[in-house]
Amino acid sequence: MLMEGKVAVVTGGGGMLGSAIGHRLAREGATVALLDVALDKVRNTAEGIGREGGLAVAFHCDVTNTQDVRGVMEGIQRQYGKIDALVNNAGIMPHRDHSVLEMDEAVWHQIYDINVHGLALCLKFGLPHMPDGSAVLNMSSFVAFMGSSNPQEAYGASKGAIIALTRSLAVQCGPRNIRVNALCPGPILTPHVEGFFPTEEAKAIRLSRIPLGRFGRPEDVASAALFFVSDQSSWITGQALLLDGGISVNYF
């Protein structure tokens, strides 16, 4: 088992990808602390992991709230002694995000607050508890690399900021032997993403752009997350992996 004896923190652990990552890390032997602003959702994930025989604990935590983040990270340190893997996965992608030319400032502030500031707070209060050999994984997106005729520009810009932060922190954390990487998933067919396709035709058009011929699954992301937080990637840091069925290399 790749995560035996390790303590993993997954933010947004009540969501589709956070839940899949939590399950996967627990199956590999990790004790998983799941953080989410939606306590009912994150409890469901923890209970599901428990039913499978894994070890998971749910915490209410709004990643934009300094007291919440500091309190939960310190609590995990007191309870488990360390954080070996910090998966900064909490994020939002509101349907109301369009072109910067029609900027809704409230949407920009909300997206940046959660996706960038919230992630930075988790790093600020999580990293002090991370030992030599530990790993951070930040959830970016393929939209950080690609433009779209249906723009989601605040979201895309926030995910680009995550890559910049990942690279900078990889350099800062290298001397402590803490690796910092980012995952950039393409379209994973979660209920929220389905909402971006108003018709079956719209969905089929997106699908036709994916060389591997299918949308991603949460398990695809969980496998890559396991790779990045385990010793399997022991000499990889500062990278942003596109995990997208090939959509980003498809010149259409």
Ligand SMILES: NC(=O)c1ccc[n+]([C@@H]2O[C@H](COP(=O)([O-])OP(=O)(O)OC[C@H]3O[C@@H](n4cnc5c(N)ncnc54)[C@H](O)[C@@H]3O)[C@@H](O)[C@H]2O)c1
């Ligand atoms: N689904 C995709 O196709 C896709 C593709 C690329 C990247 N991503 C990224 O992956 C991550 C997870 O996406 P998902 O599809 O599982 O979404 P999701 O909505 O299912 O899960 C996100 C979780 O984050 C939580 N959250 C939101 N605001 C929070 C806050 N302030 N504090 C703590 N938790 C908060 C939500 O309650 C939710 O449980 C996001 O960062 C998203 O941008 C998703």
